[in-house]
Amino acid sequence: MSTRIGLAAKATAFTALHTPTAPLALANAWDVASARIVEASGAAAVATTSAGVAWSLGSPDGDALARDRALDLIARVSAAVSVPVTADIEGGFGADPAAVGETVTGVIDAGAVGINIEDGTRAPGEYAERLAAARAAADAAGVPLYINARIDTYLKGLGEPADRLDETLTRAAAYLRAGATGIFVPGVLDPAVVAELAKGIDAPLNILLGPDAPPVAALGALGVCRVSLGSWVAEAAYALVRRAAEELITDGTYGSLARSLPYGELNDLLKS
Secondary structure, three states: OHHHHHHHHHHHHHHHOOOOOOOEEEOOEOOHHHHHHHHHOOOOOEEEOHHHHHHHOOOOOOOOOOHHHHHHHHHHHHHHOOOOEEEEOOOOOOOOHHHHHHHHHHHHHOOOOEEEEEOOOOOHHHHHHHHHHHHHHHHHHOOOOEEEEEOOOOOOOOOOHHHHHHHHHHHHHHHHHHOOOEEEOOOOOOHHHHHHHHHHOOOOEEEEOOOOOOOHHHHHHOOOOEEEOOOHHHHHHHHHHHHHHHHHHHHOOOHHHOOOOOHHHHHHHOOO
16 A cells, blocks of 8 residues: 555656646656666656567567566566656557556556557547546556547548647547546647647647657747657667668678767666
8 A cells, every 4th residue: 555655646746747837858768778777867757668668578569569568567667767657558458448447557556657548540439438447447546647648640640631630639628538637649740730739738738759849948838748759769779779780790890889878887777
């Protein structure tokens, strides 16, 4: 019980980090080492990337990773850092709302205080039921879990472009009624659209960053409360693996390694 009381306090503190004045900036991790690096950088919280987690465990992204393996990774990351952890659980690792509730119970037992869960191409009504099950499971555990409801209208190009903003706002309202805490809309960076989303959504708005995204402060001025790098950091890390391998094999040189994290520094991060 004391563990869950501590998690409840951490979840409340995590929720308070969502503000446009200083948007919560999340450089998503995928294993203990990357989580420790993110924490050491001064991050207020650690978020996992479902894609990076799946890839590191030898699985493709997209509801292919087994739930127990995902929960094991969440537990190891949560135990390795002192800041709040929010976990990307893809579509909920379950075929129906009841299974999503079981996943959320497992996430809380693993020590995380937030989740990302995506609607994808599911019918909004079906997704709302999954959110309600997630909220019910968190309530049963006595933890005010931050449920970040991901809306994929822009990311997946759902519906007609002219209707996309209204559809996103309609979904957001339904998902908040179902129990979501915040709304995540990846795939949109246009300042005018972002401002309309922030204005029309009665909850913290999360935007997915990328190399061409506006600065965090500029997004905060538009009303964004949370920004995340998603799978970009993992993709960049794996791109370095490819560059180093190709350079070694093709040219016999090693310039790609010039900005590597020092061995001792990385090793020290994992000693405690």
